[in-house]
Amino acid sequence: xxxxxxxxxxxxxxxxxxxxxxxxxxxxxxxxxxxxxxxxxxxxxxxxxxxxxxxxxxxxxxxxxxxxxxxxxxxxxxxxxxxxxxxxxxxxxxxxxxxxxxxxxxxxxxxxxx
Amino acid sequence: xxxxxxxxxxxxxxxxxxxxxxxxxxxxxxxxxxxxxxxxxxxxxxxxxxxxxxxxxxxxxxxxxxxxxxxxxxxxxxxxxxxxxxxxxxxxxxxxxxxxxxxxxxxxxxxxxxxxxxxxxxxxxxxxxxxxxxxxxxxxxxxxx
Ligand SMILES: Nc1ncnc2c1ncn2[C@@H]1O[C@H](COP(=O)(O)OP(=O)(O)OP(=O)(O)O)[C@@H](O)[C@H]1O
Ligand SMILES: [Mg+2]
Numbered sequence: 450x451x452x453x454x455x456x457x458x459x460x461x462x463x464x465x466x467x468x469x470x471x472x473x474x475x476x477x478x479x480x481x482x483x484x485x486x487x488x489x490x491x492x493x494x495x496x497x498x499x500x501x502x503x504x505x506x507x508x509x510x511x512x513x514x515x516x517x518x519x520x521x522x523x524x525x526x527x528x529x530x531x532x533x534x535x536x537x538x539x540x541x542x543x544x545x546x547x548x549x550x551x552x553x554x555x556x557x558x559x560x561x562x563x
Numbered sequence: 564x565x566x567x568x569x570x571x572x573x574x575x576x577x578x579x580x581x582x583x584x585x586x587x588x589x590x591x592x593x594x595x596x597x598x599x600x601x602x603x604x605x606x607x608x609x610x611x612x613x614x615x616x617x618x619x620x621x622x623x624x625x626x627x628x629x630x631x632x633x634x635x636x637x638x639x640x641x642x643x644x645x646x647x648x649x650x651x652x653x654x655x656x657x658x659x660x661x662x663x664x665x666x667x668x669x670x671x672x673x674x675x676x677x678x679x680x681x682x683x684x685x686x687x688x689x690x691x692x693x694x695x696x697x698x699x700x701x702x703x704x705x706x707x708x
Contacts (some may be wrong), residue, residue: 470578504611504674505671536600536681541671
């Protein structure tokens, strides 16, 4: 688990990588919030391009950041979400609170053998 | 039904074991040649059950998590995750989507909902003060089916 943060004008992007579970979520949350509270971005992009696993702790992470952004009127965008991650996010209705962007190029679809 | 293979894993309720437990179960079922989707489903469900032991059952300390997995005939996989922690007062209510006893707002209350929808079967039995057992089942469709 790792997170790299960038800020460009009004947009903050968090590049997440590795496995997102309860074990790693706390540190990701602290890093993102520390920056977000300082810059109060109009838009936050959570980039899941490097994420290989996510469970409901990741859903909690997204919902918590959504609430934080709402407190100062920012919007949330979820980017590079692979299909197994999308399945978890849809179950949680995250597609209703944030814009979910494209699947990663070259990603294997469900049903194909590993 | 007779088990073709079986494994048991006992770990302390440290959060570093969330990743270890789901990887161990994934490695155990690898001979069934699951799809990427099936593997992700099982890893996610195991992660939910193990995390609940750590976050809820043993919230005030470290306890033991007992994980058992069996491969039965026709690709049936049965996984049991057991703790001897605080137990659940009202299991039916705990299993409702969005129900959580977590107060810091960082939990979605969707762990059981994930287990239920990603696996074919889910059974939860619990006794307050004694602990909780979660049993999940999923059939891995045979190659080419
Ligand atoms: N092993 C357990 N021991 C004691 N209580 C449990 C256990 N598993 C679940 N619970 C109770 O059931 C509730 C619902 O569990 P569930 O996994 O669905 O949601 P959560 O853990 O609160 O949030 P999330 O899984 O989305 O992070 C928990 O809040 C907790 O009160
Ligand atoms: Mg849970």
